[in-house]
Amino acid sequence: MTGPVGDIADFAALDPFFRIIRVGLAGLVDGEHFFDLLAEDVVVEYVVSAPGYPRRVQGRRAVADLYRGYGDVIVLHGADELAVHHDPATSVVVLEYAVHGRAVHTGHAYDNHFVSVITVKDRQVTHWRDYLDPVAVFRALGWPAEPR
Template sequence: MSRTVSDNAPFGANSPFFRIVKEGLDGMVDGEDYFDLLAEDVVFEYVISVPGYPRRVEGRQNIVGLYSDYGDYMTLDSADNLRVHRDPETSVVVLEYEVHGTSVHTGRPYDNRFVSVVTVKDRKVAHWRDYLDPVAVFDAAGWPQGRS
């Protein structure tokens, strides 16, 4: 049984992210929701991230767990500026996109840009390498203290 955004309230904060990723991978992967797009043994690597976030996560269920409390920290309102670069010979897709929302703890705006390098195998995401702007996370979280 798959977990869907609509069936699991904790994932609602990620809805714009899930939507833009699904749009970017349209026609290359199968699945009803974001987690269904992932292979059971998917590997995620967070190359440019923030302190305390894992650098590598293996397995779909571990990704579900990682994203399950996202709404405790950030709420996303939208995602846009999608650019998709596909290499059909290697089944690699590069997604460039932005997300916009609010920090739950500070109420500050959160605007971040991502580059996700996605490898597809057997119509599922087999590998995901992610790059983000950590300063955008720090600004939304109000870190370091006193930073305006």
């Protein structure tokens, strides 16, 4: 299946994340797949993140390019703990959720919690601020290397 960013199968490692976001934004946005929910010129800011990850990405295609290689590093198998806070007056939705998976190269479990502050206009996501636990990323990827 192809979507606005190419072959959707390229993003299979992120399916649990995509599903929980669609559930959290249900009734507020239009689109079948995660990338359909994003405005063409969406701005995504990674406020609390991991070293080497960009702080700001603009455009649906740029977000897709960033996420395309995710499955080479981590494969998700679940997402839960969803809490949705919506302020209709400001069109802002705050999603709290957790994702669970495994790091490809280390085999370590990956369990992280997120807070995403999302602005919706004309039934599309126009701005997204993301906060995560970088220590969870470090543990999954084996940073720093464990002593032998």
